[in-house]
Amino acid sequence: MIIRSKEKLEQDKPEIKFKRDYLVQAKPKATRYTISDEGTTKSVQGLMLEVLPSRKKVFRFRKLVNGERPNLHIGDFPMITIEKAREIAATKYHELLKGVNPNTAKKEQKEASVLECQDSQTVQD
DSSP states (O other): OOOOOHHHHHHHSOOOOOSHHHHHHOOOOSSOEEEEOOSSTTOOTTEEEEEOTTSOEEEEEEOOBTTBOOEEEEEETTTSOHHHHHHHHHHHHHHHHTTOOHHHHHHHHHHHHHHHHHHHHHHHO
16 A cells, blocks of 8 residues: 655646736747646636747637637637636637537628628718
């Protein structure tokens, strides 16, 4: 029977990096890098914070669903909280499961609004 000390058990636990303080302190490097949301029961698999060389920090969601792995932009940190980013990522995941790619849907919506604006300008002329 192996008995481990409390210190050893604490060392065996994975470090939870997806906390506000840790993300605020994340420093830019020469190339972009990501910090994944993992290690807690609230974690959303596929959610990450991308740290850019320009010091900008962006929440993204990447998850393989139906043979696709779209790179979905969620929002800038700290303007969007970790909890809100998790909520948005979960919503986007459910959209992907239904076969709707949020990137494609957003693009189609933008194109439709441009056409609508062009039609309204033609009518006014």
